Amino acid sequence: MADQTNHVLDTILQLMCEGIVIVDVHGMITELNEAYARFLGIQREQALHRHVTEVIQNTRLHKVLQSGVAEKGQIQIIHGHEMLVHRIPVLREDVVMGAIGLVIFQGVNEQYQMMDRIHQLTLSSTREKTPPSVDSPTTLRSFDAVIGHSTEMMALKKMSMRVAQTSMTVLITGESGTGKELFARAIHSESPFAKGPFIDINCAAIPEHLLESELFGYEEGAFTGAKKGGKTGKFEAAHTGTLFLDELGDMPLTMQAKLLRVLEDHSVVRVGGIKKHPVTLRVIAATHRNISDMVAKGEFREDLYFRLSTMHIQIPPLRYRKSDIPTLVHYYIEQLSTRLQVPKKRLDDRTMQVFYDYAWPGNIRELVNVIEVILEMMEGCIVYPEDFPEFIKKKLMSPDVQKESEQSPYIENNITLKGQRIHGDREIILAALQQARGNKVVAARLLGIHRSTLYLKLKQLGL
């Protein structure tokens, strides 16, 4: 029975995502689990029967053996990472028999949590003072759901938030999966139209002969098979809200002319009718196609392009803003683990590099799908490069990979974004200190980190 219990305990120990080290009364390591060994970059067996101070940097477990007092929630720097640790003495009848060290691998993620907190702060300070619409479907549809701290994304979010407050027509372009719909929904939910509906229509998915009646509706008897009483179209359905015209680049030229008329008239005439139905709404159009090229080729009406592109949001592909990858990866691992009801996973040191090296032709949609596949398929609690789908591993061996990861040619407000990267921690910390009026304790709280971590970061950054 005792054997079986030991076996079960040992299995739990090895499966745990946290690092565990157990020392005897002399400070000699009697147990160190796989997660900890991997973090330290050693074989588990190499650590056993050695003094804890020889194996673990900045440990205080030997001190806990002397004091017999638990040290919970301390920050310990191990291999350059700030880790949250608990050190617990093992007592039998008040006599110290040994000690257990528990490392929460939160330190590694702390930077991302910190960035997210600051991101929230930045958003709330840039937003208009008006409270968000009470009946906006969910906060996850607002800009809070748009993850990314790269210079490009921060600039886009800032610009979109400003646009949201107006009633301007917006054109959003970007490759498939870059978040065009996400931006459209965020603009809607933070706009004066937020109380109205968000209606979307995919112009590429609807056959040409049906698109007109889908958009503008029809009157009774407009065509064979028309419903009694007629039907309202998407424009009328979106009245007081937002109409999202997805894949606008696939809209036939004849329909483009009709769309332009509605945008200029602010009213629709249903198919088979003559009456004008006034509509108040915002139109957001999106496409993955290069509309100005299409205009040059005569495939897209120039007048409609000019009408739509007064506010043009260009979302860069993920490969041109790789600094967003860690935040996105951590965010989606967290989100998807909860949704899939799987234990939280940790990344092996080499794994983030794979996320970086791959070019993500399907952009964030592909990234999300890959994380979902990994979480569903893998066993254990650490994600290794081997856990990636085969097609990614193969692609990474191809010589084109480097080329695909070159710097962004994207230009914003006529200023090239190249070389203008925010200097990470420094900017974030300065923003928090400013917000906290120089009070470091408050700044640390705003950042969601321990104040000792903040002091350390200030020192490292020479602030």
Ligand SMILES: Nc1ncnc2c1ncn2[C@@H]1O[C@H](COP(=O)(O)OP(=O)(O)OP(=O)(O)O)[C@@H](O)[C@H]1O
């Ligand atoms: N910045 C982001 N932060 C978090 N999630 C994102 C971000 N951008 C995109 N996503 C997610 O990626 C997926 C694809 O996004 P979305 O549908 O908005 O892309 P799209 O550009 O409209 O794609 P398509 O052109 O194929 O319609 C969604 O699950 C979305 O939530």
